[in-house]
Amino acid sequence: MSISLSGIGAIGKEQLISSCSNGEPNWSYIPTKGESSKTQAEFVSEIRELARQAATTTNKTESEYISKQVLCLRAEYLSDVAPDRKQLYEQAKNTMKNQGSNQKCKGCGELTLLDFLEKAEGKNSDFAEKQFVLAGGGTLNCPILTSGGYGAEIQYQGVKVLSNLGNGWGYEMTPAELAKKDEFYSIYWSEYNSVKENGSSELREMPDYLDQDRPSFEARA
DSSP, rough: OOEEOOOOTEEEOOEEEEEOOOSOOOTTTTSOOOOOSSOOOHHHHHHHHHHHHHHOOOOHHHHHHHHHHHHHHHHHHHHTTTTOOHHHHHHHHHHHHHTTTTTOOOSSOOOOOHHHHHHHHTTTTTEEEEEEETTOOOOOEEOOTTTTSOEEEETTTTTTEEEEESSEEEEOOOOOHHHHHHHHHHHHHHHHHHHHHOOOOOHTTTTTOTTSSSSSSHTOO
């Protein structure tokens, strides 16, 4: 599994690259539509607890673990406004499966969307010129990669909600997700800064592994 962040500071964009070892999107970090059983008060409590842990840790390895927990909690926090990325992904897989010869995976688990794209390579010379309409209201484009083969870009309501261009699965946030993300970090950094400001001089002088002014905060997960 690998996670990195790009697009920080770009207007209306934020992209988290997150893939499982089997090539599937890592849904622990990528928000998708769902209903959390947690109340707002429970979310706030958990966000603040992670902020306190981040503000007081003296161990870099521990801070990296905390950053992963923050991203997991953020994905859950965004789930009530997130598009159904998981459903769109499955629809894209079915679309690509129907383009091929219904090849079955032999002893290696379920085929990923990239597996279907790889099998389609060479069979459709105009593949990259097509746009596939998905049942959930999104569209799938398959651009040709400079490294060879096809990538995947799933768009929904004008936003590239899921994509893989050879470096793992990433996504851009919708306007609703961006607003919800800002709400999440408003709670987080308020608690984090409060702990730092009210802590001992030793605590205030500790290196900020999760400094909000540095994009590396989320790239550390």
